[in-house]
Amino acid sequence: METDPVRRRVLAIAEAANPDWVSVPLVGWSLAQALREVSDVHLVTQVRNRDPILRAGLVEGRDFTAIDSEALARPMWKLAEALRMGEGKGWTMVQAINALSYPWFERLVWRRFGDAIRGGEYDIVHRITPLSPTIASPLAARCAKAGVPFVLGPLNGGVPWPPGFEAEMLAEREWLSRLRSAYRLLPGRDATLRDAAAILVGSRHTESEIPARYRGKTVYLPENGIDPARFNRVAAPSGMLRAGFVGRMVPYKGPDMLLQAAAPLIREGGLHLDLIGDGPMLPWLKTQAQTLEIRQGVTFHGWQEHGAVQDILCRCHLLAFPSIREFGGGVVLEAMALGVVPLVVDYAGPGELVTQGTGLKVPCGNRQQIVEAFGQRLRALADDPSALPALARAARQRVQDHFLWSRKAGQVARVHDWVRSGGDGPAPTVF
Known part of the structure; x- marks a missing residue:
């Protein structure tokens, strides 16, 4: 040749x-x-x-x-x-x-x-x-x-x-x-x-x-x-604050921390959570949602194929992802490519992918500190979501500039x- x-x-x-x-x-x-x-x-x-x-x-x-x-x-x-x-x-x-x-x-x-x-x-x-x-x-x-x-x-x-x-x-x-x-x-x-x-x-x-x-x-x-042929939509959320989580339902991904952090806001009617993924914690998480009296404000989607994940995320303002041990954090990039603002722990992969103005980070503390920090961020965004559109545009642009x-x-x-x-x-x- x-x-x-x-x-x-x-x-x-x-x-x-x-x-x-x-x-x-x-x-x-x-x-x-x-x-x-x-x-x-x-x-x-x-x-x-x-x-x-x-x-x-x-x-x-x-x-x-x-x-x-x-x-x-x-x-x-x-x-x-x-x-x-x-x-x-x-x-x-x-x-x-x-x-x-x-x-x-x-x-x-x-x-x-x-x-x-x-x-x-x-x-x-x-x-x-x-x-x-x-x-x-x-x-x-x-x-x-x-x-x-x-x-x-x-x-x-x-x-x-x-x-x-x-x-x-x-x-x-x-x-x-x-x-x-x-x-x-x-x-x-x-x-x-x-x-x-x-x-x-x-x-x-x-x-x-x-x-x-x-x-x-x-x-x-x-x-x-990011393959733009696979992530080719732009999120268009509306209504009350909506946050998605995508990943295996396992302890280090922190879905239980997310439920705990979001519970007060969900009970007040200020937030809806979409949890996408399967794993050994899923039955326990559903029980946790019942115990916290937030089952009405949480949708457990289970495993979804790629196109359906995009459909769900594009209705969300945020990717709420309190994982404490991600090497790469590919799901964070995927959310950013759709214009979904990432809210992550400032540690390892997600902490490096999300920069000032392209998303939100909380310090990597102990379990209770992460729960409290996520809860505070979610409440602040529910009270005043005006910063989200600019963050979403910047997140998407960061992917276009560096991660295709x-x-x-x-x-x-x-x-x-x-x-x-x-x-x-x-x-x-x-x-």
Whole structure:
């Protein structure tokens, strides 16, 4: 295939890249696809993603390659599922197991593409996923030896549990998170950072974990983005203050804190809550709403498909999201893209996505402090909602300016150009 000489030839490694899934696989897929607008990209992913990618219209062999690492990946995944002690729980345990099994995937990638990389068929090798900074990349050293820049990231994860939420940590089976910092001592971690030409970091916390000697090649770039074809509406709320919550009904997301914070205002008829999502807490939350005597002012929508989520959120003035441990906070961006003002805890992902004038934040205190702060914010907005339209417009504009996948492709392309030039001068500021 002939290539425009100014276009970069990128081998995009995304073990998790799936257009039908959410979270990390959707990030891997979306970024790799967005990069096709500015570069010639060949995606390398795990075989489990093959069928959805084929349905999306890509041609195997030309546009992507599916690596079959199931001989090790499948039993290791089953082990992780057994050790996490509950569906959706024990994420640190899952990442620990993945840190052991993932290098086999990269070994198979090198078997398939090593000659092409050494032969200069690619200008850049970019590992997009895994996002976890705990997982080493043996490819970094191989690419460095071959003289081909290796870009890592965006990396994100491992935000510490805030003080006062030990019960929530244990409910999520996250006891291993107390030992997470030990990953810095794992073989291959320092070599990966040393041999990477650039390191994209998705959060300031992750940036703080990069050793000082490698900070000069780190670039801050939040990993989540917005597809305007999926989030293409503009909220038009009316009437009394209405707030939505979107997420799994689990302790660290804080839906119970939201109910408690909103209860006085709901009882007075000044607020309606729309809770979207399913999870183990849902039956208990319905009981809590009855106990607080606010059932008439809360709609539990359960799980909803994407289009229905937009329909519900577009009737809301606010996304009320008191989660205390979000790495990325994709739902916050999605609300902002619709012009729904985010009200979040100023911690980790949401705290970085929401800036002055584009949303509202409360300090990350203990449980009671968050409940009180959310309650005060909600009451103030019910009494005087005049600030909401300007916040909504600014939130939407922030997404348009920085978080569309097309914007992120351009941001990553600047990093690619920097490493292709030999990394001369300071790393680019792209965000």
